[in-house]
Amino acid sequence: MDLTLSDEQRLVRESAERFVAGTYNAEHRRRMASEPLGFSAEIWKQFAELGWLALPIAEEHGGLGGGAVEVGILMEAFGRGLVSEPYLSTVVIGAELIGACGSEAQKQALLPKVADGSLYLAFAHSERAARFDLAEVATTAWKTAEGWRLDGRKTAVLDGNAAGQIIVSAQVADDNGVGELGLFLVPAEAAGLTKRDFPRLGGGRACNLELRGVHVSADAVLGDGSDALPVIEAVVDRAMAALGAEAVGIMQTLLDQTLEYTKIRKQFGRPLSANQVIRHRLADMAMNCDEARSMALRAALMIDAEPVARGRAASGAKAKIGKCARFVAEQSVQLHGAMGVTEELDIGSYFKRLLAFDTLFGGSAHHYRRHAALGGRTIQA
Amino acid sequence: MDLTFNAEERAFEQEVRDFIAQNLPAEMKHAQSLTPSVFSDPDIGIAWQKALHAKGWGAPGWPVEHGGPDWTPAQRWIFEAECARAGAPNVNVMGVKMVGPVIIGFGSPEQQNFYLPRIRSGEDYWCQGYSEPGSGSDLASLKTRAVRDGDDYIINGTKIWTTHAHHANRMFALVRTNETERQQDGISFILIDMKSPGITTRPILTIGGDHEVNQVFFDDVRVPVANRVGEEGKGWTYGKYLLEFERGSGIASAKLREALKTVSDLAESEATGRAIDDPDISMRMSEIEVDIDTLEMTELRVLSALQTGQSPGAVSSLLKLRNSEIRQAVTRLGVDVIGHDGLYVEPMRPFYKLNEAPGIPEEMLPVVPEYLNSRAYTIFGGSSEIQRDIIAKMVLGL
Numbered sequence: 001m002d003l004t005l006s007d008e009q010r011l012v013r014e015s016a017e018r019f020v021a022g023t024y025n026a027e028h029r030r031r032m033a034s035e036p037l038g039f040s041a042e043i044w045k046q047f048a049e050l051g052w053l054a055l056p057i058a059e060e061h062g063g064l065g066g067g068a069v070e071v072g073i074l075m076e077a078f079g080r081g082l083v084s085e086p087y088l089s090t091v092v093i094g095a096e097l098i099g100a101c102g103s104e105a106q107k108q109a110l111l112p113k114v115a116d117g118s119l120y121l122a123f124a125h126s127e128r129a130a131r132f133d134l135a136e137v138a139t140t141a142w143k144t145a146e147g148w149r150l151d152g153r154k155t156a157v158l159d160g161n162a163a164g165q166i167i168v169s170a171q172v173a174d175d176n177g178v179g180e181l182g183l184f185l186v187p188a189e190a191a192g193l194t195k196r197d198f199p200r201l202g203g204g205r206a207c208n209l210e211l212r213g214v215h216v217s218a219d220a221v222l223g224d225g226s227d228a229l230p231v232i233e234a235v236v237d238r239a240m241a242a243l244g245a246e247a248v249g250i251m252q253t254l255l256d257q258t259l260e261y262t263k264i265r266k267q268f269g270r271p272l273s274a275n276q277v278i279r280h281r282l283a284d285m286a287m288n289c290d291e292a293r294s295m296a297l298r299a300a301l302m303i304d305a306e307p308v309a310r311g312r313a314a315s316g317a318k319a320k321i322g323k324c325a326r327f328v329a330e331q332s333v334q335l336h337g338a339m340g341v342t343e344e345l346d347i348g349s350y351f352k353r354l355l356a357f358d359t360l361f362g363g364s365a366h367h368y369r370r371h372a373a374l375g376g377r378t379i380q381a
Numbered sequence: 382m383d384l385t386f387n388a389e390e391r392a393f394e395q396e397v398r399d400f401i402a403q404n405l406p407a408e409m410k411h412a413q414s415l416t417p418s419v420f421s422d423p424d425i426g427i428a429w430q431k432a433l434h435a436k437g438w439g440a441p442g443w444p445v446e447h448g449g450p451d452w453t454p455a456q457r458w459i460f461e462a463e464c465a466r467a468g469a470p471n472v473n474v475m476g477v478k479m480v481g482p483v484i485i486g487f488g489s490p491e492q493q494n495f496y497l498p499r500i501r502s503g504e505d506y507w508c509q510g511y512s513e514p515g516s517g518s519d520l521a522s523l524k525t526r527a528v529r530d531g532d533d534y535i536i537n538g539t540k541i542w543t544t545h546a547h548h549a550n551r552m553f554a555l556v557r558t559n560e561t562e563r564q565q566d567g568i569s570f571i572l573i574d575m576k577s578p579g580i581t582t583r584p585i586l587t588i589g590g591d592h593e594v595n596q597v598f599f600d601d602v603r604v605p606v607a608n609r610v611g612e613e614g615k616g617w618t619y620g621k622y623l624l625e626f627e628r629g630s631g632i633a634s635a636k637l638r639e640a641l642k643t644v645s646d647l648a649e650s651e652a653t654g655r656a657i658d659d660p661d662i663s664m665r666m667s668e669i670e671v672d673i674d675t676l677e678m679t680e681l682r683v684l685s686a687l688q689t690g691q692s693p694g695a696v697s698s699l700l701k702l703r704n705s706e707i708r709q710a711v712t713r714l715g716v717d718v719i720g721h722d723g724l725y726v727e728p729m730r731p732f733y734k735l736n737e738a739p740g741i742p743e744e745m746l747p748v749v750p751e752y753l754n755s756r757a758y759t760i761f762g763g764s765s766e767i768q769r770d771i772i773a774k775m776v777l778g779l
Contacts, residue, residue, distance in 0.1 A: 001383060001384065001385065001386050001387070001390065001455055001681065001684065001685060001688070002382060002383050002685055002688070002689070003382055003384070003681060003682050003685035003686075004382070004685055004686070004689050004691075005382070006382075009382075069382050259777055259779075263779075273779050276770070279769070279770065279773035279777075279779055280766070280769040280770075280773065282773060282777055282779065283768075283769040283770075283772035283773045283776070283777065284769070286772060286776055286777055287699050287702065287703070287772065290679065290696075290699060291675045291679065291703075294675050294678035294679045294682060295671075295674070295675050295678065297382075297678065297682075298384070298674065298675075298678045301382060301383075301384040302384065313674075316670075316671040316674050319667075319668075319671055320671050320672070320674075320675055365664070368664055368667040368668060368671070369664075369667075371667050371670070371671060372663060372664075372666070372667045375670075377657065377663060377666075377667075378663075379660055379663040379664050379667065380658070380660040380663070
């Protein structure tokens with residue numbers, strides 16, 4: 001039982017906080033919003049040089065062999081600056097999917113490119129009708145003589161426009177019917193692939209995908225083609241732990257800024273923070289931040305536990321941090337008064353990023369239900 | 382980083398489990414399960430204290446030179462968690478966890494030699510004389526006066542909300558020994574023999590139907606000056622030191638988890654018509670379980686800081702707030718779970734000594750009283766409003 005940072009972890013935190021503080025601000029975010037990718041390819045190169053892209057990748061594939069705790073340390077720092085680089089899509093999700101079920105050849109071909117910054121990845125899984133049910137996929141992959149033919153629609157694919165390779169989930173189908181879930185590597189320029197790219201709530205970009213008769217080769221399937229659902233669940237748990245840590249950074253920044261503002265802003269001849277109603281609200285915000293911190297760390301530390309314990313920790317964290325985040329975000333706007341609802345302050349950007357966090361992979365109600373279901377109990381919807 | 386206990390700690394966990402299995406009789410466990418109040422009655426509380434003392438575990442948090450077991454913070458956490466899981470009675474915390482640390486920190490060698498062994502062994506039973514009718518959250522305004530007369534103080538005044546004053550043979554109290562400009566500076570910390578002439582105790586029944594708290598009156602009560610802990614006028618400092626222990630003993634999650642399990646078992650039973658099938662009840666169950674996970678993780682973060690010699694910071698207020706809020710949520714859920722049977726009132730106490738079988742399943746008896754009693758959680762030991770004041774000041778620097 002030791003929850004203190006190691007020296008190495010402390011170094012990662014310090015360098016990430018320093019980099020984020022020196023690079024990201026409102027002006028930078030405005031510039032990124034008009035970039036076609038929604039982020040800076042130059043900064044991505046710096047991420048590579050700093051070793052962050054290699055961080056969770058296995059050493060034999062050009063990585064540093066770090067774990068969810070180290071990723072969480074980075075993500076928390078990213079949250080403080082609302083980093084829009086595709087770290088989640090490429091490193092936390094994409095590289096993890098390849099690492100978890102890719103063949104050795106696929107790992108050798110792709111993971112070093114992620115580590116050196118030359119390949120962006122995206123995960124095309126969610127579909128509108130499925131809402132947040134990871135098992136529900138209508139996209140199909142038909143076995144053909146040359147490989148596979150993919151058909152379907154994917155919704156809100158994070159960083160899909162930037163990705164060189166998109167990992168698409170589909171039901172493996174043949175003349176006997178529809179079978180298990182498979183994951184397929186689809187090159188960005190594949191014929192039959194249409195992308196509707198859009199700016200994403202809270203920064204960065206996403207796209208809706210249509211796959212109409214997209215043909216990929218036989219070796220495009222990740223791994224041996226066995227049911228990918230367990231891997232998808234594991235990697236999404238990992239993504240939720242990482243996002244939880246990012247949310248902690250966002251919430252802490254909102255709390256810091258709101259605290260500062262209530263000390264400076266004077267009404268009725270005294271600072272807002274002199275009023276007990278404001279002080280108590282801030283105390284509640286601080287508690288919510290601390291609780292989110294506990295749950296993000298807990299999810300990261302349990303990420304390698306057996307699937308039920310891991311899934312309950314991840315869903316518990318997503319549900320709880322979502323609740324905490326809503327409170328901190330809404331109260332930050334409230335305590336900034338009318339200025340809080342303008343684009344002139346940073347508060348709104350942080351608020352929107354937390355709203356996006358809450359939506360990604362499902363909100364609190366969804367995850368309380370999964371938490372209960374994994375514990376052997378059904379909550380009627 | 383590592384969330385799991387090491388091999389040595391797991392071996393200790395097993396030792397505690399074995400000890401409890403051999404020393405916690407089924408009837409004591411049963412009695413505790415039917416106890417709706419925050420404190421166990423002395424018949425089971427003292428019996429459990431004596432069993433722990435016989436093993437050398439009578440004062441888990443004390444240093445070894447005062448008879449503590451020399452446990453690490455992790456061992457203390459494991460011990461408390463295992464006792465909670467097993468449904469062991471609560472010991473007299475006013476002795477072991479409140480006045481004990483103050484006597485160790487600030488008492489004279491004579492006081493330490495006299496009082497500490499009697500706390501460990503369960504021979505003495507303590508109550509806490511802090512609040513007064515006019516001094517609740519504003520504790521420093523207290524008016525009970527102690528006036529020097531030779532080697533004695535003569536005490537006049539009254540204390541209220543005194544838990545188990547009707548059982549206790551000793552009280553630690555904050556009394557006013559001086560009228561000073563800053564009212565905190567005139568307070569002293571004093572140890573009182575409850576059998577002293579001039580002390581009367583009036584019971585106060587609370588809404589759950591339990592007699593837990595009292596009002597205590599002092600009418601020219603003589604207490605030797607030698608019973609004052611530390612310096613005259615420094616009582617506020619000692620009293621606050623004690624409150625840190627009262628608020629953040631830091632190990633509440635295991636008890637909450639057991640309480641939720643009791644409610645969950647009821648909800649899954651036919652006796653409640655499977656209340657769990659109600660989506661509202663089921664959803665609240667999950668929310669509370671996750672809240673307990675969160676509190677536990679915060680406790681472990683504090684524990685980890687303590688283990689490595691760091692100060693956990695002003696976190697005791699947060700732990701106290703969340704513990705009390707979750708306790709209220711669990712007990713409220715319990716009331717909803719038992720449905721119709723929540724209307725049944727059993728006025729007799731304790732529930733484990735009833736003369737005839739109750740009109741509802743026995744395990745439902747404490748449910749409504751527990752909820753009613755739990756309203757006090759956000760009031761005692763510094764109300765939630767006071768805790769938020771402390772967080773604003775100590776954590777946010779406001």
